[in-house]
Amino acid sequence: MYQNLQRYRKNDVVTANQGRLIVMLYDGLIKQIDLGTAELRKEGPRLDLAHNALTKAQEILNELQISLDIEHGGQIAQSLLSLYRFFAKALIQANINKNSEGLPVIRQQIADLRDAWAQVQTTQCETPKQPAVGVNIAG
Structure with a gap:
């Protein structure tokens, strides 16, 4: 059963378009923050589990940063990069201090x-394909 789930997940990633991959990264990021927060809030938390979750969250943020097309994305890409750096700093502080206070x-x-990316993804999937016009803001 586990192998089928792994195969399904791999197929989902391999066949996803770029917008869907970004949404999937956000989903993973939220999941890891939730895991880290929950563990830090426990009485007698397992700090290794919290550390691992927050480290995975940082790795996902790195992937989101790498996905940005800074050259063509203009101010939106720059703003996202600033946000991602802010989030990374907050995750690092939470992990160092073993404190979940700022994570929510x-x-x-x-x-x-x-949610904004998911909305854009839904809109793009529903819109008939037309010649590409505009700027790729996030890679």
Whole structure:
């Protein structure tokens, strides 16, 4: 059963378009923040589990940063890069201090970005293909 799930997930990633991949990264980021937050809030938390979750969240943020097309993305790409750096700093601080206090705020901001990307993805999928016009803001 586990192998089927792994195959399904791999197929989902391989066949996803760029917008869907970004949404999937956000989903993973939110999941890791939730795991880290939950562990840090426990009485007698397993700090290794919290550390691993927050480190995975940082790695996902790195992937989101790499996906930005700074050269063509203009101000939106620059703003996203600034946000991603802010989120990374908050995750690092939470991990160093083993304190989840600031995590719900960044989690909500990330969830808002995720929802915006999902909306764009849905709109793009519903819109008939036309010649490309405009700027690729996020790579």
